[in-house]
Amino acid sequence: MIKLEGAVKIYGKGEAxxxxxxxxxxxxxxxxxxxxxxxxxxxxxxxxxxLGLLDRLTHGKSFLDGHSVSGLADSRLSSLRLxxxxxxxxxxxxxxxxxxYENVCLPMRYGSVPARxxxxxxxxxxxxVGLEGREKSTPxxxxxxxxxxxxVARALANRPELILADEPTGNLDxxxxxxxxxxxxxxxxxGMTLVMVTHDMNLAALAGRIYKMKDGxxxx
Amino acid sequence: MIxxxxxxxxxxxxxxxxxxxxxxxxxxxxxxxSFYLSFSYMYGGKRQMEDGFNLAGRARLDIxxxxxxxxxxxxxxxxxxxxxxxxxxxxxxxxxSPKSSQWARVxxxxxxxxxxxxxxxxxxxxxxxxxxxxxxxxxxxxxxxNSKVCVLIQEGGWLRKKPAWRxxxxxxxxxxxxxxxxxxxxxxxxxxxxxxxxxxxGESRDRKQHLFRVVGILEEPPQDDDxxxxxxxxxxxxxxFSTFRKYLSGSDRLDGITVDCGDAKKLPFxxxxxxxxxxxxxxxEKDFMVRDFAEQMAxxxxxxxxxxxxxxxxxAVALLAGGIGIMNVTLAIINSxxxxxxxRRALGARRADILLQFVxxxxxxxxxxxxxxxALGWVAVDYLSRDEQSLRYFAFxxxxxxxxxxxxxxxxxxxxxxxxxxxxxxxxxxRYE
Numbered sequence: 001m002i003k004l005e006g007a008v009k010i011y012g013k014g015e016a017x018x019x020x021x022x023x024x025x026x027x028x029x030x031x032x033x034x035x036x037x038x039x040x041x042x043x044x045x046x047x048x049x050x051l052g053l054l055d056r057l058t059h060g061k062s063f064l065d066g067h068s069v070s071g072l073a074d075s076r077l078s079s080l081r082l083x084x085x086x087x088x089x090x091x092x093x094x095x096x097x098x099x100x101y102e103n104v105c106l107p108m109r110y111g112s113v114p115a116r117x118x119x120x121x122x123x124x125x126x127x128x129v130g131l132e133g134r135e136k137s138t139p140x141x142x143x144x145x146x147x148x149x150x151x152v153a154r155a156l157a158n159r160p161e162l163i164l165a166d167e168p169t170g171n172l173d174x175x176x177x178x179x180x181x182x183x184x185x186x187x188x189x190x191g192m193t194l195v196m197v198t199h200d201m202n203l204a205a206l207a208g209r210i211y212k213m214k215d216g217x218x219x220x
Numbered sequence: 221m222i223x224x225x226x227x228x229x230x231x232x233x234x235x236x237x238x239x240x241x242x243x244x245x246x247x248x249x250x251x252x253x254s255f256y257l258s259f260s261y262m263y264g265g266k267r268q269m270e271d272g273f274n275l276a277g278r279a280r281l282d283i284x285x286x287x288x289x290x291x292x293x294x295x296x297x298x299x300x301x302x303x304x305x306x307x308x309x310x311x312x313x314x315x316x317s318p319k320s321s322q323w324a325r326v327x328x329x330x331x332x333x334x335x336x337x338x339x340x341x342x343x344x345x346x347x348x349x350x351x352x353x354x355x356x357x358x359x360x361x362x363x364x365x366n367s368k369v370c371v372l373i374q375e376g377g378w379l380r381k382k383p384a385w386r387x388x389x390x391x392x393x394x395x396x397x398x399x400x401x402x403x404x405x406x407x408x409x410x411x412x413x414x415x416x417x418x419x420x421x422g423e424s425r426d427r428k429q430h431l432f433r434v435v436g437i438l439e440e441p442p443q444d445d446d447x448x449x450x451x452x453x454x455x456x457x458x459x460x461f462s463t464f465r466k467y468l469s470g471s472d473r474l475d476g477i478t479v480d481c482g483d484a485k486k487l488p489f490x491x492x493x494x495x496x497x498x499x500x501x502x503x504x505e506k507d508f509m510v511r512d513f514a515e516q517m518a519x520x521x522x523x524x525x526x527x528x529x530x531x532x533x534x535x536a537v538a539l540l541a542g543g544i545g546i547m548n549v550t551l552a553i554i555n556s557x558x559x560x561x562x563x564r565r566a567l568g569a570r571r572a573d574i575l576l577q578f579v580x581x582x583x584x585x586x587x588x589x590x591x592x593x594x595a596l597g598w599v600a601v602d603y604l605s606r607d608e609q610s611l612r613y614f615a616f617x618x619x620x621x622x623x624x625x626x627x628x629x630x631x632x633x634x635x636x637x638x639x640x641x642x643x644x645x646x647x648x649x650x651r652y653e
Contacts, residue, residue, distance in 0.1 A: 052566070054565075087566050110569050
């Protein structure tokens with residue numbers, strides 16, 4: 001599904017240069033549940049951004065479904081993100097002015113999903129994450145757990161093959177954390193590839209494969 | 221669908237930044253209102269002129285004395301004989317209307333005024349007739365027998381309420397006003413050469429007043445509904461040319477001759493032919509002008525356009541200020557929504573989607589400001605049109621173009637900030653707090 005070969009990501013230039021990823025190579029198979037763990041500043045989020053085609057490598061190669069994505073144009077990367085990748089962020093990143101329903105519809109609008117299909121799918125997804133009847137609520141009217149469930153529904157809107165979750169339970173209480181984790185696990189059981197960044201080893205233990213990172217490298 | 225999102229976001233942003241949005245709206249609105257007013261003037265002026273020419277005859281040629289000509293005593297000048305010659309050479313012409321006018325002293329009982337008297341032929345009635353006639357007009361018999369008859373012109377008043385600012389306008393033709401309140405039809409009035417006219421013509425002129433019978437009253441249309449683009453003729457008393465010559469002017473000199481060729485296509489031919497004919501009669505002196513419809517229209521339009529440049533310049537400056545306001549608002553909106561740009565990009569939005577998002581929001585500001593300005597312009601035009609007839613013509617393109625200009629200005633000023641927003645790297649935008 002995703003592969004990195006000798007991935008290097010350097011921010012800044014000269015003396016201010018900082019190597020966030022240093023010769024990282026990994027391969028995540030389709031349908032796998034992988035966890036990336038490590039202390040703050042070890043390069044976990046950079047790794048997720050690179051895997052999610054939000055950031056470009058300074059050196060090295062990255063592949064998605066066997067095709068190199070290193071030199072693709074911005075519009076092509078946007079298109080791949082739209083169709084193949086769903087993001088779940090620690091701070092939810094919902095658009096505050098839009099309702100739960102509209103937040104879920106947003107990726108479908110960019111994907112030009114027909115209106116009727118979009119409406120049906122958004123309602124189904126919100127029901128799937130247990131938010132039936134809260135379609136019109138704005139993020140301000142939802143609890144942290146509910147917001148994250150909207151974010152998961154939004155990540156699934158364009159039926160992606162890969163979910164990238166960056167500390168998805170980091171801002172949630174234990175009950176909500178469990179609900180979100182159960183939700184993600186169910187998706188993975190259904191065949192969805194799941195990559196989760198976390199500093200919580202208990203959560204990482206649920207993954208099929210754990211990548212421990214330190215100073216921009218993956219430790220064996 | 222993307223347009224729908226952009227429109228909704230735009231409205232929300234406007235609601236969130238009311239003061240800033242209002243300032244932008246205000247400048248854009250003033251600009252759009254100025255353009256609305258200018259377009260209304262231009263369009264209305266042209267339409268009114270066309271209607272006026274249709275009324276007066278599109279196949280009309282106006283022969284007049286060239287005021288710039290220095291008399292060297294070679295040419296006899298424009299005279300009644302010229303009109304006779306034209307009639308003789310071109311008997312097929314529908315209308316040949318010579319006219320001469322001068323100031324005269326008019327008295328009736330205790331009333332006395334200096335008024336403009338015109339000597340005309342019956343063809344005068346065939347050019348731009350807009351009057352309501354009481355009594356009768358002058359006849360061929362009157363002309364043939366130098367009858368001491370005259371027709372008075374009475375002002376038409378106002379159809380609607382007289383505009384307040386016109387009340388400040390003190391000047392009013394004294395006689396027209398007098399006639400309005402005193403029915404002189406069938407009465408005899410005294411008319412004689414005025415002091416100023418006598419001085420010009422030499423003290424030998426007979427300054428005696430003669431009694432003229434008022435055989436008709438011509439009521440002008442209401443001032444706020446006068447179809448003549450050229451306004452009132454200025455004449456207050458009309459009399460047969462022969463009578464005018466005998467008792468007032470004492471000469472054959474004319475102010476002008478109006479000719480109607482019957483067909484606008486024949487204008488070039490008659491223009492050339494008349495110029496040639498008159499030049500030969502005037503011993504080669506070009507002391508007259510022959511002007512046709514198109515020439516007069518072009519000359520008047522160019523005058524209108526000159527006046528409008530000022531209004532358009534004010535509008536352009538206001539729109540420029542509005543555009544800068546829109547740019548400021550767009551920049552502020554973008555700065556407050558960098559994180560949102562990152563989220564949208566992570567969800568799959570392309571750069572073009574982000575660009576469109578902010579451009580649509582700015583154009584929406586322009587649309588609302590432009591619409592408000594157009595409404596303001598409409599109110600202004602509605603008020604001014606009580607007095608200014610050219611503003612009574614309406615075309616759908618006038619509000620449409622005014623709003624479109626406001627939207628175009630907003631688009632032009634928003635495109636650079638929106639383009640910069642679209643170039644933000646998604647990962648940088650996502651990190652922004």
